[in-house]
Amino acid sequence: MEPDEIMTGTLYGIGLGPGDPELMTLKAHRLIASARVIAYPAPDSGESFARSIASDVIPVGVREIPIVVPMRVDRFPAQEIYDKAAEEIAAVLANGEDVVTLCEGDPFFFGSFMYLFERLSDRFTIEIVPGVTSLTACAAQLRRPLTARNDVLTVIPGPLPDADIRRKIEEAQAVAIMKVGRHLTRLKTLLSDMGLLEKAGYVERASLPEQKVHRLIDLETDTAPYFSMILIYKGEEAWTLPPSYSS
Template sequence: MTGTLYGLGIGPGDPELITLKALRLLRAAPVVAWPAPEQGDSLARSIVASHLPGGQTEIAIRMPLTVERFPAQAIYDGAATELAEHLSAGRDVAVLCEGDPFFYGSFMYLFARLAKRFPVEVVPGVSSLTACAAALGHPIAARNDVLTVIPAPLDDAAIAARLQATDAAAILKLGRHGPRIVALLQKLGLAGRAHYIERATMANQRILPLAEVDPQAIPYFAMILVHKRGEAHVTESNT
């Protein structure tokens, strides 16, 4: 009998935004693995720190988080080999994933390497998208609205085309692309219908009007939600 690999969505930052199922599996797993930067603490582990019972084997999967070097395939190869040793010995392994494992989650790279050899269960989590909408008090989409998720590293032409073709959009992975994205929203006449939030659900969460955001200081963990009507719940009959 081999162990089971669990990909646990643990939410975007608030330790209470974890499902009962993920919490149960987290506490029961003899091995817990989590992504971490090459130096420093892991955000994923810090989210669940208060839930850990102690006595578990902990594995830090340290990797470069810079755009130029991510995903670090050799790192995932090594991590998969290490986790496979535990799984082969019959030990379950819980891998922490901020937000949801299959929504831009790093767990998918381990899944690709291990799913054909071991049982895998993915436990969905509260995604950054839904967490940001809730914190902003900004419904994402209504009725037959088309929602588009746009990674900020795309070029301006691609982003503009997607914004023009959709009813609602979430722009994520901002960081160094912030100045370009803010300028593009202004150019397209959408700045007044954009909602900005950074580090949603964390202790240092900030919500600002886009006009007050310093584009040069936008962190990676930031998101802009845009709706063509301004608010999703506004329809032609109530405007």
């Protein structure tokens, strides 16, 4: 290293888990508590979900880089927003400071952290701290084992076409459909056609005070938030979902 060369900082992608701050890992807690610069996705109005999970741990006086992504139907953010955020973060890293990025769930499991990763991984050291995913958080709330023995598990984004989803469900023993949101009615119809409505559980906002847990067959609404999931139990165990959930 040249005498006047500055060691660049490390970019941390920190999984915060599904929402309950107690489902954060000890490592996430330590890194956030000692952070000097944090970054996180934020909506154009209202609170950042990621920041809210970590809020009790964020030190006073930390520099914050909110990455403001307008809520859009397809949720694939405009590239320019991430270009700009990546350059702001790059400037901090180049100056020798670490940046701790707060990520809902796990950074590499359907997360927006990949948009920073793909812009910065060739220039800077990136460390990923894995987190509890919504996948197992929802299974915990439905109180049925997600996968056992030699089950195949398939995780399917809800926006895919019916024919694709149907074929993938047929091939698996355990199925998670993520990002149910505005696809709820269509997915309920599809699962009803497949005779799977009673084997499907629905969870929204898993582990948060406002979470909802139901058998899909009992769900009376036709609207679901983005953070909602359907789990389907069709393996050899074929766990029966209890008729009522207390939460």
